Amino acid sequence: MNFSMRPEKVVTSTMHDRLAEWGHLLENCGDKPSRKGVHALRVVTLRLQAEFERDLEDLPRASHQAQAMLQFGKLAEKLRRALGPVRELDVWIGKLRDLRASLSHGGEYVPRTTQQNVRGIERLEERLKRKRRSAEKKLVAEIEKRGRRLVKAGEEIETALSGCLFGEESGIAEELAARFRTVRAEFPTLDEANLHEFRKRIKMVRYLAEMRGSSDPAIGQIATQIKKLQSAIGEWHDWQALAQVVHSGHHAKSKDLAELLQAIARESFETALSTANSVTARMQGADLEQIEPSSLQHRSPPARSEDDWAAVEDRKLA
Known part of the structure; x- marks a missing residue:
């Protein structure tokens, strides 16, 4: 989002829609972190983080917009870390389920080794499901703990960007x-x-x-x-x-x-x-x-004094 003083466009409803979707998913995961819900919330959170990380490259650190993005980013990172283990366990359980199904449909004769592997997969699945329930409780607690601050941070982002004008990219x-x-x-x-x-x-x-x-x-x-x-x-x-x-x-x-x-x-x-x-x-x-x-300088930055620019922290997305 290349901010400038040109009045051709204003911030579109796209950001509003993404933040609204994010808030809805956050609320749902706070009630019941389903497999699809956790994955969707994690993806939307990462997309918002990626967009704001890019936007920060064109904003002075002291600006209201940059501060709102940084605050949201800190809270979103903590949320993402709580979502990560649940999502990872969901993926693992799904992979084991598919592998077990493929091994179980090998015809009438099933080698002993295959039978042992199927039983081993079943045991591992149960272990991971128990871990998933534990991770789910931690996720719900994290959302309950930081949910209001997260929602407020999202609202502050919208307020900060509502008056921003930006040019074509x-x-x-x-x-x-x-x-x-x-x-x-x-x-x-x-x-x-x-x-x-x-x-x-x-x-x-x-x-x-x-x-x-x-x-x-x-x-x-x-x-x-x-x-x-x-x-x-x-x-x-x-x-x-x-x-x-x-x-x-x-x-x-x-x-x-x-x-x-x-x-x-x-x-x-x-x-x-x-x-x-x-x-x-x-x-x-x-x-x-x-x-x-x-060569990443094709975007024309806003006209600002050199003193306005500050280095953006290297926040890696995981």
Whole structure:
């Protein structure tokens, strides 16, 4: 959102709609954190964080708008951290359910090892469901504790932005591609030690692209490619985490299941690396202007004195 003094446009209802959706989801999760509700609230929260992080680049830190964004960001980060464990457990339980179903439909004859793995998955599912209930209680308590402050912060954001005028933006596709390449350059070699961190670092680009992709096919393609990459990395990370959970149990009966999950994780890792290479190549493709990763200055900032500008804290989205 490139703020300026030009009167061509005012802040649209899009932000109002996103904040209204966020408030509705927050209220629902405070009552009953369902799987879909938790996922939806987490996504909307991350999108708002991504948008405000980008907006802060064009605002003086002392401005009312920047302060409102920073306050919302601090509270949203705490909410996101409470949502994370619940969402992660939901994903793990779903993956185990699907794996168990695939192993259980192998015909009339089921090898003993497969039977043991199915029973091991059932036991692990029950463990994770218990953890999920515990994490759900913590999430409800967090929302109850900070809910009013979160809602108030959202209202202050709307008030702060209601009078803002901003000019037209251009070159968003090139900016997002450059942001991706900037992050990618920080990870010249992707491996098991840094692949998940790389996934977290490119989330901002994805969410910004998704919020603008409906109006520009090039931006929509960026969103599609990064989502594809994040999904592949997330698939590997989830199977790796599940394999570690089983391995850390040190139960003899879980040995075969741990080996199965480790094998799935290895295959997923190779897929993730392949996807990372192909997506990186596409992001450097001829459809997007070839610009250097450091060239992010196509947006014309508002006319302000140098003293007004302050460095924005590096808040990584996870």
